[in-house]
Amino acid sequence: MRIGKQGTLSSAIATATADRITVRGYDLSADLIGNVGLTELFYILLTGVRPTEMQRLFIDAALVSVAEHGLVPSVAAARMTLAAAPDAWQGAVAAGLLGCGSVVLGSSETAGRLFSELVSEAADTSSPLAEVVRNRLAAMRETRTPLPGFGHPLHRDEDPRATRLLALADRHGVAGAHVAALREIVTQMPAAYGRTLAVNVSGAIPAVLLDVGFPMKAMKGIPLLARTASLVAHLLEEAANPIGFAMAHAGEAVISYQDASSQPTDAT
Template sequence: MQIGRAGAPVSHISHAYPDRVEVRGRDLCGDLMGRVGFTEYVHLLLTGREPTEDQRFFLDLLLVAIAEHGMMPTNVAARMTLAADPGSLQGAVAAGILGAGPVVLGTSEECARLLEQAQRRVAAGEQAAAVAADVARETHAAGGKLPGFGHPVHRPVDPRTERILELADARGVAGPHVLLARCLRDGVADTWGKPLPMNVAMAIAAVMLDLGFAPSVVKAVPILARTAGLLAHLAEERERPLGFLLAAGAEGAIVYEPGAPDGSG
């Protein structure tokens, strides 16, 4: 906690006065509204700085890339919540976002921390390919899965990843973290004995780190983006309800077997 000159806790984000709102030292109405777009504003809120053109471009690109992906668990949870409580739009959105963990949506943060740790070894003098091969071997030997690789739908490649990396190369922003991600892809293929697609979570993390974003900020992108997707699903849910159908489908797909989970009943 930072303490100000008066001995009180300090926030650097925003304050509302009787006649104005100040955000990151800028007048909301006089300086920001009508001048900056929402993506630029998000960058300002997160970092305290207005973005460079590349930061704005790729933040916008990544938000578009991850906002929607069909009937994912987050969207199903939100739809079923709204079906149960049609007046709780905010609760339904929250139900979807609560699922942003290490399996769905939250993987990009794990990818960022993995790349950050690997890059420290590269900065200390190791070769990126050797570091990536070590990480892949260690993960495989421990029986783990490397975040950012594999996808239940997209094979042999994740088209979102390919487009992100293509644009990163074209605009000259691909740096050491994108290089490490590509080396990890090779290391994974060698270690697992088969190519696994680099999924969009790894591409998001690599490009954001190369653009100077902190790893702690990376998870904000899928959360913010997927909120927009959730709102679209919930608008459709109100017009053409699917929530109870999804619940009934799950119920119908389950085979009931009485007894204890270990089979001893």
């Protein structure tokens, strides 16, 4: 019994024989090893072609910008997992990545989808971008839909990572329709929400990358790939200087126990 949509029974990414490994049509040993970096290989794997210099630069910049941010939830999960299972590095990395969702790290995909929809709607309807953004923000406010890519609990006035990425886009002349959509949201935010939220790194990443031609459907891969590198570093440090159990203890210390009998009951 077949379940789900079936594609052609083939893959265009890689194959191997006894004397050759082929990756997207390139000979891995002769063409890629020693000739491309991981960022270039990542793009080749995604698209089958080598990135332009601008694409490489901005994918690199995006990866660097979101790789590390201290003892955040994904890092805490990974370090506490390694503390409990010192031989399970793969499990500890997986534990950290499993928490990359719509609130932490994964919002770059949601923001990118929003920018892409705004740009497409403006083009398809021949409507001014300002009008399209105004209508979308009003609808989101009416339905209380979260606005992805804006606001940060620590960087309230400015996320320096976002500022840097957008400045690089301006400097290199690649800021296009998606950066324009982001900036139009910033312009209209006070009227729509009564306040201004800072553009965060998860808003800047998709705006810039979409403008250099990065595939929208792979946007979540940017924070996943970047944070993997950071998690490996944290696990190496955890192995040498364990703090995982201390983090778990600190978390338990600030949470008070509340007896079930004192909990409100659901009258329904």
